[in-house]
Every structure is written in structure tokens, then in C-alpha cells.
Amino acid sequence: MRNPFERMPTILTADELIDKAFRRAEKAASSFMPRGDRVKKARQREELRIRTVSNVIRDYLKKVLERTPGLSTLPQFYQELVDVLVDRDTFHKAMAGIDWAIRMVRELEERYVERIRYSRDPEEMAQLRRQFYGRVASVLRDIDDRLRYLNKAREVLKDLPVIDLEVPTVVIAGHPNVGKSTLLKALTTAKPEIASYPFTTKGINVGQFEDGYFKYQVIDTPGLLDRPLSERNEIEKQAILALKHLGKLIIYIFDPSEYCGFPIEEQMHLFEEIYEEFKEFPFIVVLNKIDVAKEEQVKKVEEFLERKGLKPIKISALKGEGVEEIRQIIIEKLRPLAYEYAKKKIEEELSRYRSTL
Numbered sequence: 001m002r003n004p005f006e007r008m009p010t011i012l013t014a015d016e017l018i019d020k021a022f023r024r025a026e027k028a029a030s031s032f033m034p035r036g037d038r039v040k041k042a043r044q045r046e047e048l049r050i051r052t053v054s055n056v057i058r059d060y061l062k063k064v065l066e067r068t069p070g071l072s073t074l075p076q077f078y079q080e081l082v083d084v085l086v087d088r089d090t091f092h093k094a095m096a097g098i099d100w101a102i103r104m105v106r107e108l109e110e111r112y113v114e115r116i117r118y119s120r121d122p123e124e125m126a127q128l129r130r131q132f133y134g135r136v137a138s139v140l141r142d143i144d145d146r147l148r149y150l151n152k153a154r155e156v157l158k159d160l161p162v163i164d165l166e167v168p169t170v171v172i173a174g175h176p177n178v179g180k181s182t183l184l185k186a187l188t189t190a191k192p193e194i195a196s197y198p199f200t201t202k203g204i205n206v207g208q209f210e211d212g213y214f215k216y217q218v219i220d221t222p223g224l225l226d227r228p229l230s231e232r233n234e235i236e237k238q239a240i241l242a243l244k245h246l247g248k249l250i251i252y253i254f255d256p257s258e259y260c261g262f263p264i265e266e267q268m269h270l271f272e273e274i275y276e277e278f279k280e281f282p283f284i285v286v287l288n289k290i291d292v293a294k295e296e297q298v299k300k301v302e303e304f305l306e307r308k309g310l311k312p313i314k315i316s317a318l319k320g321e322g323v324e325e326i327r328q329i330i331i332e333k334l335r336p337l338a339y340e341y342a343k344k345k346i347e348e349e350l351s352r353y354r355s356t357l
């Protein structure tokens, strides 16, 4: 899966598009060798200008429409993210405006070509063509606001994280410096990809691993699941909501050694918030940095978790200890889902194949 907005072209402003179309028309007219008498030549040349302007504008606007995904057709995860970044209503209006402009330009083209065909005076033809230019320019200026809006939307939307939505996904949570990215690196084979993420200044880390049959994806979203809820703004809250449509399993990491800079109590508090927020999800609770943590620190967290009926896995992500156990639990919990996803994908491919027969 790629970012659905990746194919959107840069959106030109009305004036840029007008310029482009008029320049192309002049170029076409200057290399054109019309035949016949003076009147015929003038007619052909003016008609060519009008057709070229109309084609350039309509082709470009059609490309914009084709390459802009319909918001409601996007997977839920992307819809949630899009809703915080752009206003759906304005976005739809912008698309409708473009559609309207395409039709208007086409109509003007037909109308003015016809009028030029009836004219016998080259001066009048040039005047009609200039009138056509003026009317087309005014149609485009009418939608200038919408074009500009769409371009701004594109700027943010093209930076949405590229996440494979057809692979079951594990989301890592925990305070900064507890070892989230170290564990992600240890779990996933490929070097984690740092996808940009418009909600935080840091990128989102994405890595995958395979169990021989299926793929699993692990992501770490710095800035989202590493701070108390009260510190998050609306946009971040919405981004967390989006994570709920993506994540199928949460790995929560504690650093009982407190080397991360957050006291155990604070870590417990954050855990409670995230545990509550994602209560419908299976959790794997991890105590990291076991190589440097003191026994009483480990015990303190263990007792806290025991009261909730949870048994943590003790690891050292840095030394790779316990990582394999986590991998096995992920596989055990997500394999049925991985199987479902794979089956769905094969069925889709089959039906696409059948439709080509």
C-alpha cells in the first residue's frame, strides 16, 4: 500500500494554469501552417488556439481529479487522519469546482469555435478568440481559492505515513527512551523505515518481520503514545484514534531501571491511561533494560502489573534477550488475522484475474 495521495500532482493556481494554456496555444499557432485564403487561414489559426487552450486546461484538471483519491473510498485509518488535516467539506467543494470548470471550458470552446466558423472577418475572429481567453480566465479565477486549498491539502496529505494496511500491525507504546525503537529494530528484520508523520516533528518508525508464511508489522509513533492524555492536543487525540483502526496489538514498554528519565510511578500512570484507552486490544507488557535494572525496581513494576492480572516479559532489547519470546507471542496472537488478510488478498487477486479472462 502506498500513500493514497502520492499521485496527486502539484496544483497550479488559476494564473499559472492560464499562462500555461495560453503559451501552449501560441506555440501551436506559430508552428501551424494553415491552408487556403486569408480568411480560412485566420479561422484555422484561431480555432487551433481555442482548442489548444481548452485541451490543456481540461486535460490538466482531469488529471487532478483522477489522481486525487475520493476521501470516502479510503481505508478507515487514512480517513481518520485526513479528517484532522483537511476539512472534508472544503475538499469536496474544491473537487466539485474543478469538475464545473472542466464543463464550462468545454462549453465555451464549442460556443466560440462555432462563432468563429460563422465569421468572415479575421479581425472579428481574433476578437472572439480574445473574448474566449477572457471568459476562460474568469472561469479559472472563480475556482482559484479551491485550487489553492487543494494544493495546501496535498502538501500535508502527501506526507501521511506509508503503512501497509494489509499486514497485522503491532503498536509500541511507552515513555521516551524506554527502548521502543531498540525493540523495534531487534524485532524486525529490515532496517525500520522512517515514514514522515504530519502530527509530530519526529517520523513514525515502521518495521516488518515474517514467520515463514505471513508478514507482521511493528510501528512506533513518537509523540503519540508516550505522554499523558492531558498533554495531547486535539490533533494528536485524533491521530491516536486513527491508530486504533490500524493497531491490532499493543506492546507497552516499561523501563524499571529509570534510565529513561521517568520514575516508575510516572510510567505506571501512563500505562494506566493507555491500557484504558486501548482496553479492547490485547497487550504485551514488557519490562526492558533488565540488564541494568535493580531487582527491587523490577519487583515494583511486577507487583503493580500483577494487581491487574498481567504478567510482563522481562527483556533486554539492547542485548536481544527476550526478544524472540515477544516475537513468538506476536505471531501466536496475530497469526489468525494474518491468515485472514492473506486470504482476502488472494481472493481479491483471483477475482481481478477472473475479470480479465
Ligand SMILES: Nc1nc2c(ncn2[C@@H]2O[C@H](COP(=O)(O)OP(=O)(O)OP(=O)(O)O)[C@@H](O)[C@H]2O)c(=O)[nH]1
Residues within 6 Å of the ligand: 175, 176, 177, 178, 179, 180, 181, 182, 183, 222, 226, 288, 289, 290, 291, 292, 315, 316, 317, 318, 319
Ligand atoms: N542497558 C540497556 N539500554 C537500553 C536497552 N534498550 C534500549 N536501551 C538504551 O536506551 C536508550 C533509549 O532507547 P531507544 O530505543 O532510543 O528509546 P525510545 O523509547 O525509542 O525513545 P524515543 O525514540 O525517544 O521515544 C538508548 O540509549 C538505548 O541504547 C536495554 O535493554 N538495556
